[in-house]
Amino acid sequence: MEENKQESLREAARDGDLGRVKSLIASGADVTYFDGEGLTPLMHAARNGYPEVVKMLLDSGAPWNALSPSNLSAGDFAMENGHQSAFDILLNAGIQAELILGTIARKDNADGKPNRDYLEDRVTFSEDKVMDTKSKAVMMAWERPLMEAHAKAICSRGGHILNVGFGMGLVDTAIQQYAPVSHTIIEAHPEVYDRMLRTGWGEKENVKIVFGRWQDVLSQLESYDGIFFDTYGEYYEDMREFHQYLPRLLKPGGIYSFFNGLCGATDG
Known part of the structure; x- marks a missing residue:
């Protein structure tokens, strides 16, 4: 019935x-x-x-x-x-x-306790990808053309550039081709940060590396002509929170772009 x-x-x-x-x-x-x-x-x-x-x-x-x-x-x-x-x-x-x-x-989440699972996780590096311990891709080489397009957009005004999330360094490598006045990179994962230093990113004249979660290093940031946001292990609320700071971080007329893997479906 x-x-x-x-x-x-x-x-x-x-x-x-x-x-x-x-x-x-x-x-x-x-x-x-x-x-x-x-x-x-x-x-x-x-x-x-x-x-x-x-x-x-x-x-x-x-x-x-x-x-x-x-x-x-x-x-x-x-x-x-x-x-x-x-x-x-x-x-x-x-x-x-x-x-x-x-x-x-x-x-x-008003107590402010962050989700630090990814930051405490080990990651492995190879020529074409960065993987976490669950064999999930943190970044892969196929993203390179996308990162180059993002870099072209955010560097179109020149000046000072901010990237949140280094990964394999694809977007940062592309940003360097435009020779910005300054190039600030925020990276929170200790192993990724160590690899950045080993591969010479800390020695580049126009590069400033800020180690830590973006939420914890806001006081160290200035204002920028271009900003790119591509973190791993975060969610919609984290990106939404970052967007609340854009009016302060992005100069008038500046360009912001982002990339994420938050979409629930891959069809269409």
Whole structure:
């Protein structure tokens, strides 16, 4: 009986029958139900472009970020099929949820204890990559063209440049080609820092190396014409926090760019 109720909700959502959706939810139908295709009622409504049904399901607790077997969310289904109104509702729901969760997370982390797992971890270096102890790539050589493009952008004004996160030194090598007046590099991992010194980065005339987490060395920083941010072992909140300091760190008209591996999917 319960399964029939869930299937009825799926069908009503798929067909855009708002009244029936409302009635089924009131009778206890589960808005989080996944059908045989691995889709939720919200995904069906989004895929077929029924914004009012999408809103009703969201207001009733349907998860906006649930994923299908092919790693698509309701928002992906709406966008793929050109249903902008349904997509906008889902986007706003996601933004609202992230703002609330972010506020909670910042409150929970108010004691200021950082996540230092990566900094206490060993890393291994080879010609084309830096790996952590879990065999996850800290940086790889295929990133070189991307780093060169970032360097070109942030060095377009010349002047003083800041890079947060050395890694393999790809972006810093590219930055040096533009001969900035000064080139400040923040690196927090002790082994990466030691390797920087062994390979001569500390001897370059225009290079200043600042060892430590960027959060701990802000008082040592000045203002810059170009800034690049590419840390490892940090999350959205860390980057968000760094962005709060950009008005002070970046000169008027300066250029900021960043790179990260935070995206939850690689398709598209």
